[in-house]
Amino acid sequence: MSKTQKYDMILDALQSLLEQKDIQTISVSEIAQTAGIGKGSIYYYFPSKDAMLEALVERSYEKPLLTAKHLADQTEISPFTRMAMIFQACHSSSLEFRKSDHTSSAANAPENAYIHQKFLNHLITELKPTLTRIISQGIEDGLIDFDNPEALSEIALIVLAVKIDNTLVPSTPEEIHQTIQGLVSLMERGTGNPEGTLNFLKIL
Incomplete structure (x- = not known):
């Protein structure tokens, strides 16, 4: 799986979770689980949940x-x-x-x-x-x-x-x-x- 694919999978997972919950109640572990990747992989691409949200806005x-x-x-x-x-x-x-x-x-x-x-x-x-x-x-x-x-x-x-x-x-x-x-x-x-x-x- 390429880095770009993982990057998009993380943002897709966050976007999916935002349809059901607010950002404050979404954990990094939950994003990783929804994306189907390890929690450690999240921090390779994003230093924080806030950075993920900014990237999602930018991509969308x-x-x-x-x-x-x-x-x-x-x-x-x-x-x-x-x-x-x-x-x-x-x-x-x-x-x-x-x-x-x-x-x-x-x-x-x-x-x-x-x-x-x-x-x-x-x-x-x-x-x-x-x-x-x-x-x-x-x-x-x-x-x-x-x-x-x-x-x-x-x-x-x-x-x-x-x-x-x-x-x-x-x-x-x-x-x-x-x-x-x-x-x-x-x-x-x-x-x-x-x-x-x-x-x-x-x-x-």
Whole structure:
């Protein structure tokens, strides 16, 4: 059995257990038993249960993020179009997370928030460098007027991730839409673009 197969078996076991129990009550021994491998093998791949959970989040929701990164690196495309791709990737990843999230029936509120926090951290961390590069190119091309592209990308992603995930600050669809509209309006003014320039970034 290859290392990759064992790695995936461990994550498959954790994912299966999360459908029935919350993360705090799942032991490493239980994960090993479900995976059909020795407990010692678990620690060869993961230093802790927390590391396993982070790897599961990364594996489960990486596809839309990788797609966005690939498209965003195509510098012949307008930076605004590539920003829309990043926004859409954020949206798609959150939809996938909610669709396959089995914690709501098995876990209590703190447990649910813990897993969602892992997802949000992964989403923002992964997309921030890509969005920063896109904004930086827009600045270089004279299309965007802003002094700190890294800060702008982080602000945009935090607002998008939190509102789209809709667990940390639960909101109605109308409230989410208003927040996204407000974000787009602030980005237009802050980057020196006329009102309506970034309308296509509104993904909701």
